[in-house]
Amino acid sequence: MSLLDVKNLTLQFKTDEGLITAVDDVSFSLNKGEVLGLVGESGSGKSVTAKALMKLNASNVVYGDNSQITLNVEGQAVDVMALRRPRDLRVVRGGAISMIFQEPMASFAPAISIGKQMVEQLLIHTDLSKAQAKELSIEMLDRVGITEPATRFNQYAFEMSGGMRQRAMIAMALSTKPKLLIADEPTTALDVTIQAQVIDLMKDLVAEFQMGIIFITHDLGVVAQTADKVAVMYLGRIMEQGPVRDVIRTPAHAYTRGLLNALPKLDDLDAPLMPIPGDIPSPLERPSGCVFHPRNPELRPGSRYEVERPPLTEVRPGHFAALFPEDVAGES
Amino acid sequence: MLNFARFAATRAAMALVTLVIVSLVVFSLMELVPGDCAERYLAYKNTQGQAITLADIEAERVRLGLDRPFLTRWASWLGGAFQGDFGESCILRVDIAQLLGSKFWISLGVCLGSLLLAYAIAIPVGILSAASRNAALNNLLRVLSYLGLALPNFLLALMIMLFATVYYGNTLTGLFSPEFKDAPWSWAKFVDLAKHAWLPVFILGWSATAFALQTVRALMSDEIGKLYVTAASARGIYGTRLLWRYPARHALGPIVNSLGFDLNRIFNELPVVALILTLTEAGALLLEALARSNDQQMAGAIIFLLTASIVTLNFATDVLLAAIDPRVRKSILR
Numbered sequence: 001m002s003l004l005d006v007k008n009l010t011l012q013f014k015t016d017e018g019l020i021t022a023v024d025d026v027s028f029s030l031n032k033g034e035v036l037g038l039v040g041e042s043g044s045g046k047s048v049t050a051k052a053l054m055k056l057n058a059s060n061v062v063y064g065d066n067s068q069i070t071l072n073v074e075g076q077a078v079d080v081m082a083l084r085r086p087r088d089l090r091v092v093r094g095g096a097i098s099m100i101f102q103e104p105m106a107s108f109a110p111a112i113s114i115g116k117q118m119v120e121q122l123l124i125h126t127d128l129s130k131a132q133a134k135e136l137s138i139e140m141l142d143r144v145g146i147t148e149p150a151t152r153f154n155q156y157a158f159e160m161s162g163g164m165r166q167r168a169m170i171a172m173a174l175s176t177k178p179k180l181l182i183a184d185e186p187t188t189a190l191d192v193t194i195q196a197q198v199i200d201l202m203k204d205l206v207a208e209f210q211m212g213i214i215f216i217t218h219d220l221g222v223v224a225q226t227a228d229k230v231a232v233m234y235l236g237r238i239m240e241q242g243p244v245r246d247v248i249r250t251p252a253h254a255y256t257r258g259l260l261n262a263l264p265k266l267d268d269l270d271a272p273l274m275p276i277p278g279d280i281p282s283p284l285e286r287p288s289g290c291v292f293h294p295r296n297p298e299l300r301p302g303s304r305y306e307v308e309r310p311p312l313t314e315v316r317p318g319h320f321a322a323l324f325p326e327d328v329a330g331e332s
Numbered sequence: 333m334l335n336f337a338r339f340a341a342t343r344a345a346m347a348l349v350t351l352v353i354v355s356l357v358v359f360s361l362m363e364l365v366p367g368d369c370a371e372r373y374l375a376y377k378n379t380q381g382q383a384i385t386l387a388d389i390e391a392e393r394v395r396l397g398l399d400r401p402f403l404t405r406w407a408s409w410l411g412g413a414f415q416g417d418f419g420e421s422c423i424l425r426v427d428i429a430q431l432l433g434s435k436f437w438i439s440l441g442v443c444l445g446s447l448l449l450a451y452a453i454a455i456p457v458g459i460l461s462a463a464s465r466n467a468a469l470n471n472l473l474r475v476l477s478y479l480g481l482a483l484p485n486f487l488l489a490l491m492i493m494l495f496a497t498v499y500y501g502n503t504l505t506g507l508f509s510p511e512f513k514d515a516p517w518s519w520a521k522f523v524d525l526a527k528h529a530w531l532p533v534f535i536l537g538w539s540a541t542a543f544a545l546q547t548v549r550a551l552m553s554d555e556i557g558k559l560y561v562t563a564a565s566a567r568g569i570y571g572t573r574l575l576w577r578y579p580a581r582h583a584l585g586p587i588v589n590s591l592g593f594d595l596n597r598i599f600n601e602l603p604v605v606a607l608i609l610t611l612t613e614a615g616a617l618l619l620e621a622l623a624r625s626n627d628q629q630m631a632g633a634i635i636f637l638l639t640a641s642i643v644t645l646n647f648a649t650d651v652l653l654a655a656i657d658p659r660v661r662k663s664i665l666r
Contacts, residue, residue: 056566059465086570094568107563111582111657121567156658172567 001072003212004030004053004180010064011045011052011236019062020283022048024236024291030180030229035206035213037227037244039220039259043280045236046216050182053214054092054099055083071096073179095125098173102185104165108157114141115153118172125176140171144201163194167201174205181206184216199226220259224248232256235280235291238312242319252321252328254298290322336661340651347647354639355413359406362628368398369422369629376423409632418633423625428633432614434517436637438507438525439606439614442532443598447591449537450544455587458548459580462556473545480542485601489535489608505610507532535605536598544587544594551586555579585657592646599638614638 011023023045030036038046051057053069069080073096083089101107109117115137122133134153141149144167157165166186173181183202187195203226206213215226223230224244231241232255240253251257258276265271278295281287287294290305299305304324312320313328321328367375370392374384393399397408412419418428461473496502507528512521555561556579564578603615614634621630654661 054566056562089570090568093566093570099563099566101559101563103559106559109560109564109578109582110659111585112577113658117564117567120569124568156662158659159662 002029002031003034003072005068005070005072006049006053007068007070008064008066009049009052009069010067011048011057012062012064013058014060014062017284021286022236022283023052025064026233026236026238028231028238028241030212030214032179032212033206033210034229035203035215035227037223037230038214038216038233039218039223039230040233041218041280043235043283044233046233047184048236049233050099050184050214050216053080053180053182054097055080055089056093056099071180090124094121094176094178096178097180097182098176098178099182099184100166100169100173100186102188104162104169104189105157107169108165110157113154113156114160114168114172115155118153118175121172122175136175137171140175141168144168144171144174144205145197146171162190163197166190166194166198170198170201170205174209177209178211180212180214182214182216185218186215187222188217188219195222202226220248220263232259235283235286237291237322238320239292240319240321241312242316246316246319250316252315252319252323253292254296255292256321258295258297292322336654339654339661343647343650347643350643351640352410354643355410355636356406358632358635358639359409362632363402365626365628367626368393370396370398372422372626372628373425413633413636418636419629422627422629424627428630431630432617432633432637435617436614436634438529439599439602440641442529442536442611443595443602445529445533446536446540446598447595449533450540450594451587451591453541454544454548458545459552459575459583462549462552463575463579473549477542477545480539481546483539485535485539486604486608488538489531489605492531492535493608505608507611532602532605532609532611535609536601539601540594540598543597544590547590548583548587551583552579555583558582581656585653585660588649588653588656591649592642595645596642 006029007027009023009026010021012019012021026045026049028036038049040046048057052061052063052067053071063081067081071078071080071092073091078091078096080092083092108114115134118137118140119130119133122128122136123130126133128136138149138153141152146152146164146167152160152164152168157168160168166189170186181202186202187198190198199222202213215223217223227244229242230244230247232239232247232253234255239255240247240251247256248260251260255276258274261274262276264273276295277297281294289307290296290310293299293303293305296305308324310322310324313323313325315321315323315328370389374389374392378384397405409419416429418432420426421428421431424431457473461470464470493505507525508521509524509528512524515521558579561574561578564574569578599615603619605611606616614637618631618634621627621634
């Protein structure tokens with residue numbers, strides 16, 4: 001039984017201009033101890049998908065009728081879509097799921113000390129006393145490599161460096177021993193050297209705590225280093241998903257190839273950068289057929305992809321791409 | 333704690349320095365008025381039919397010490413001001429402290445009362461309306477607050493007076509009942525004042541509330557959209573606890589900051605309301621001194637007292653701000 005099952009997740013936002021589709025029929029699953037990389041450009045729906053797991057999206061959100069999110073915690077299946085009251089939502093908000101955000105500075109309340117915020121969360125989700133919660137928080141700060149944790153416990157976010165803040169955020173997220181950690185671009189705001197430290201730290205902790213991680217990023221390089229599986233999203237749809245090495249070494253979808261080509265190559269400095277042509281279309285004008293077809297340089301005019309939506313077809317074992325079966329045959 | 337006391341002491345000293353500088357400005361302005369106190373008084377005597385010569389004016393100047401250098405006069409004026417002695421009125425030749433009497437404190441009390449009323453309403457209502465998604469409620473509040481901003485105070489005062497006269501046969505004017513007007517201060521007099529003062533407090537508070545409501549709402553809407561609020565709800569914090577502990581607490585700093593500015597604004601509006609409600613208060617005296625009798629001593633005294641009140645309030649809000657916001661506290665205590 002997998003830790004997390006997302007089936008047919010569809011999610012729209014009600015706006016004055018009409019319904020905007022942010023996530024369109026997305027399915028994936030995640031096992032204990034596994035890291036799933038969720039990759040895509042901004043606006044691809046990766047953050048919205050992750051927030052849906054905690055029902056954290058803005059109040060104008062409309063979930064599709066067939067959307068299903070099931071979280072298996074200690075032998076019990078939690079139907080996330082059925083959770084309505086804030087009280088019941090605590091299971092997925094800080095209980096079984098914790099989230100780390102892109103901006104560690106902005107995700108701590110500026111006028112409340114780090115320690116108070118950690119203790120507050122522990123008091124909500126555990127039976128610990130205040131003193132025990134403090135002890136555990138200091139222990140967690142120590143565990144993520146923060147020196148003088150007892151002093152840092154009383155400090156505020158603005159008194160720490162960027163890397164230290166993100167460590168403290170990780171300490172806070174893991175202190176309730178969640179089964180699933182969602183990391184929304186946790187290293188994007190950090191220096192490259194600090195980035196590597198934070199990624200290593202997260203990998204260690206996952207192995208130790210045996211939880212699942214959803215790692216959201218636009219950086220395929222980071223995914224290659226961290227994830228076991230990867231799902232590439234574009235305009236709210238999964239374009240390709242599968243084992244990380246397989247997808248990155250032999251990408252089946254033109255969009256994934258485009259993302260890989262757009263990465264700067266350190267071993268060939270003269271190689272031109274190859275950006276994906278065109279811009280992300282306005283969310284109000286979703287392309288018909290395959291949502292990527294207007295930007296796909298590999299398609300001939302009049303192609304089937306302009307009108308029909310391709311299914312996720314298995315390319316290799318466990319590796320799926322949004323392609324029609326006849327194209328898959330030619331691919332491999 | 334010791335650090336905090338040191339910070340408060342430093343701020344108090346800075347407030348004092350500000351006040352000294354302000355006093356120099358006020359005193360210079362008093363001096364800039366054409367003519368001096370001796371001329372003004374003797375010219376006034378002249379209109380009463382007494383023949384005045386240049387020698388009389390010169391003698392009066394010496395008597396008042398106006399022949400001394402500017403800085404000496406400023407220093408002695410400032411020394412007196414800090415002890416509550418503002419000298420004599422130019423025209424009436426009566427001690428200003430006596431003339432102002434409790435009027436200044438009553439005016440200040442009315443203004444502070446309006447300020448208190450405004451924020452006592454604006455803080456909870458503003459916070460809840462920023463947090464609420466109820467469009468009808470928010471629109472109603474918006475209309476009410478535009479009404480508060482757009483409706484001139486004097487019109488509101490006139491409307492209430494008209495209403496009160498027609499329906500109750502009482503104009504609700506003045507600050508004291510006749511029997512208390514010249515009575516010495518007592519509990520009964522204070523109660524009588526409170527019975528009368530609610531109306532000017534309400535009228536001045538009406539527009540101040542509308543103003544404060546807009547401020548609080550805007551600040552709150554800003555805070556509610558911030559990432560740390562989302563992050564807190566991702567940790568399972570919700571409801572009123574989330575609202576008060578996170579965005580509301582963080583919006584409070586700028587609100588506290590705006591208090592001094594608001595007090596000044598309310599004081600500026602006081603004379604018009606006072607005129608209609610026939611209140612004898614310091615704002616009306618200031619207008620009288622500035623516009624009609626050209627009594628620079630009187631005007632200077634009132635402006636100095638008003639500035640001192642605002643400087644004191646700013647000192648208080650600075651200390652309060654440091655107490656509630658660690659960013660402010662840590663940046664100054666280091």
